[in-house]
Amino acid sequence: MSEVNGPPPVGGWTRFVTARPRLSLLAALVLTALAVFAGSGVAERMGSGGWEDPAAESTYATAALEREFPSSQPNVLLLVDSGQASVDAPAVAAEGRRLAERLAAEKEVTGVGSYWQTGSPALRAEDGRQALIAARIEGDEKARAEVLERIAPDFRGAHGPVEVSIGGPVAVQHEMTTIIQEDLLRAELIALPVTLVLLVMVFGSAIAALLPLGVGIVAILGTNAVLRGITEFADVSVFAQNLTTALGLGLAIDYALFIVRRFREELAAGAEVREAVGITLRTAGRTVLFSALTVAVSLAAMLVFPQYFLRSFAYAGIAVVLLAAGAALILLPAALMLLGHRVNALDLRRLLRRGRGKGGASSEETGADGEGAGGGWARVAALVMRRAPLFAFATVAGLVLLGLPFLGVKFGTPDDRQLPSTAESHVVQQQIRDGFPGSPAGGLAVVAQQADSRKAATTPAAYAEYRDRVAALPGVLRVDGPVTSGGAAYFTVQPKGEAVGEEAQRLVHELRDVPAPFETSVTGRAAVLEDSKAAIADRLPLALVIIAVVTLLLVFLLTGSVLIPIQAVVLNALSLTAMFGAVVWVFQDGNLSGLLAFTSTGDIETTLPVLMFCIAFGLSMDYGVFLLSRIKEEYDRTHDHEHAVRFGLQRTGGLITAAAVILAVVMVGIGTSRVTNTKMLGLGIALAVLMDAMVVRSLLVPAVMKLTGASTWWAPAPLRRFHQRFGLSEGEIPQPVPQRPDSDSDSDAVSDSQPKTDPEPDSNPDGARDIVRA
Known part of the structure; x- marks a missing residue:
């Protein structure tokens, strides 16, 4: 051509x-x-998170807590249900302590704490028939999922007088x-x-x-x-x-x-x-x-x-x-x-066109007009x-x-309610929301760290003064802490109202503005949402x-x-x-x-x-x-x-x-x-x-x-x-130019003229x- x-x-x-x-x-x-x-x-190499800003203050504070206070960030929860009995009954308490000891014996698990060991009212349901064992599985998301898959069958189900279900962030993500x-x-x-x-x-x-x-x-x-x-x-x-x-x-x-x-x-x-x-x-x-x-x-x-x-x-x-x-x-x-x-082969619509007659195209094919x-x-x-x-x-x-x-x-943050209502981790988290005091998932954490390691360690009086300032904020229900370790400490702040409601989100900014003689960073669901x-x-x-x-x-x-x-x-x-x-x-x-x-x-x-x-x-x-x-x-x-x-x-x-x-x-x-x-x-x-x-x-x-x-x-x-x-x-459609039948040039060449x-x-x-x- x-x-x-x-x-x-x-x-x-x-x-x-x-x-x-x-x-x-x-x-x-x-x-x-x-x-x-x-x-x-x-799929096995993919994660189920990724909603946080890695450079945000809340991300930094979470990493600091995991590093300095691993037990403060439990990511797996065992919900122990005693049926009609009280969780303080001797047989139930003995089984609860035994389960906690078994969990602590797993080498990838740290920071195990239970109601029967700590006596914390936050780990006991208000009706007295359920209690929690909290722990932290170490490693990245994939490693944590593998550990959970391995240990879950040993803990889930009936154990003597109690029934155990598994929840927590790792279970939700998995x-x-x-x-x-x-x-x-x-x-x-x-x-x-x-x-x-x-x-x-x-x-x-x-x-x-x-x-x-x-x-x-x-x-x-x-x-x-x-x-x-x-x-x-x-x-x-x-x-x-x-x-x-x-x-x-x-x-x-x-x-x-x-x-x-x-x-x-x-x-x-x-x-x-x-x-x-x-x-x-x-x-x-x-x-x-x-x-x-x-x-x-x-x-x-x-x-x-x-x-x-x-x-x-x-x-x-x-x-x-x-x-x-x-x-x-x-x-x-x-x-x-x-x-x-x-x-155009194998025109299956012929079956639908039977009975239209053999002559010509239908009005549907040609257009009525x-x-x-x-x-x-x-x-x-x-x-x-x-x-x-x-x-x-x-x-x-x-x-x-x-x-x-x-x-x-x-706007909010994703949680277990993304899962179907029958999912085990959703059921566990819902029972915690409905039956346990203080909205365990809704607290804010304030991490306090010494700005200059050459300075003297922060005194208990300084921590107490800061805690009083935080407690005086209008959106604060309760302040727990400080829990100290070396030159770091953290406070747990329970906001009034919903865990990630507007009041909790305002409280995040107020906490970050509270003056302190040490560096502070705030995390928690509301803080992650704000960031x-x-x-x-x-x-x-x-x-x-x-x-x-x-x-x-x-x-x-x-x-x-x-x-x-x-x-x-x-x-x-x-x-x-x-x-x-x-x-x-x-x-x-x-x-x-x-x-x-x-x-x-x-x-x-x-x-x-x-x-x-x-x-x-x-x-x-x-x-x-x-x-x-x-x-x-x-x-x-x-x-x-x-x-x-x-x-x-x-x-x-x-x-x-x-x-x-x-x-x-x-x-x-x-x-x-x-x-x-x-x-x-x-x-x-x-x-x-x-x-x-x-x-x-x-x-x-x-x-x-x-x-x-x-x-x-x-x-x-x-x-x-x-x-x-x-x-x-x-619009630039080239037109073919007539050629001799014996032409051996490219047959797809065309003219734009x-x-x-x-x-x-x-x-x-x-x-x-x-x-x-x-």
Whole structure:
């Protein structure tokens, strides 16, 4: 074939992929097999914490307590239940002391204390029938979990006159990790077959339906290998595995839908297989690349936060997005080259079409108005643009109204109530909350250390004076201590009211302001919460700026417009309001808690809104890029603004809606988790995705673009020149130049000299009408 006018940006890539399709697939198979090996056991190396700021005062104080006073920080509790007898009965007391001695004999366990040894009223239930044995398991999170697994069977259950249950932070974390792994497997077993059925409905062809699943499996396995490598030098949260599965399947399906749909469209227009693959990569392929970059940037913004819980999702998200895009741009075109027209084979929808008659296409396939595939979406776009002010106002008002509950959000720290109510550690902690005095989990600890080791040790009088100052604070219920060791001491401060309520949070700041002749640092659940909120508030503006600036730049490079990127950022943010409102109304306020089987704590974990924003915003941009790229292509071809908007929605409305429904199914599968945070993440993202596809893309975008009119495409002259030089869009579709049959040049080379006339669509190029029709 002849030379093209300027090499297309992915032209070399097209030649690489189409020249050796079998080699590409073989290499991918080998790499996937290596990823399975490299990623094995990744869940066992992940942690279930990561909500704290490692540089915060509360983190420092906790480390100091663990170092200087290990017995003050018990992380495992044995709840000893004597049934109807009193815990002071001789037989019960003897068994309690024996259990405590056995626990102290374990070499990894320190700081064992029990009610029968200390006589502390805080370790005895108010009804006198339960008591606690507290201890500390040494080591990191993985080592503590291994010790608990080993010793738990020896202590759990009946021991003479008592029944023993196990709780405490180590038990909660271990049980949470185990449940998350079990739930993830169940979610995959639910999502995969349902997704396959939906894909068959979308594509019609069983062959085409299997392609997105293949891309998703490659992305998930590759990401597990990446995360396994990251665990060698950084902490990674086990929750990130849920994101790997959800985004791996969801984005792979999105990208594969877009690429396979365009490939089938080009085949239906008469293109040869190699030519169809080339045009697909130069159009849909570039859109997939832009989309992947916008999603990756949204997720990468979480790297600015210090909590490893958020950073873990950035690691997993960036890896899975890039791997999904890479598989879609390498493996999928290679598979399409080998399949050719057989991509339409095994059309299972024929069973559903029996009885329609043999002649011609049905009105569903052609569109009742003769517009072909997506005719219903074109009519929706036309209706919206005729009543643009009404649709714009009603949609914005509705989204804002749905988001209003978020104004009442209360932030908290995660605890055992994240687990199902039947989980052993949850049952133990709930019984402690309900039956033991003084809110054992709600105390604040003040660590006192000598600022200069050369100075004389702090006197008991100085400690007593400081304790009196603390006790005089209005939010303090009781002060215990000091407990001293060398040059350090600590006080336990019981706040009035809830353990992490507003009064306890105010008390944290008041304690830090109390003057003292020594250095003090405060920790406890309320202190951790305050430090976490401060860290997020400090870094959130930077994260938002990164997302906004990079998104604006990428969308400008795609469209060449100044206004469209601004519209995209604002409308994407609006699409998330329903998600945030629902999170507060359901998970904070407890509505539907019975139906969804979770325990409401009355607050939202601090990092969850940040995480959900980054994920949902990225996915929203994913769909936005799909729609805008097709509008831009048609506008470049016709310079008719309203026609381009209508055409873009006609060609992508069903595609985006079908992709959103499938991704929502995957996220709902994640939302079946028994861990509340995971349930909130899955169901919240599913709602955001559906609202974005069915409301924002279908109604708000065409309404706003109608209101902005031709000025939508305006850009100042310097930026126009910049876009002409560096920008890319689907409008740059090269056209093939006729060649001699015996030409041996690259058959995918095409010419940019003339714009491609849009072909007549096939009877159902994307199949999306089989799920959603206007």
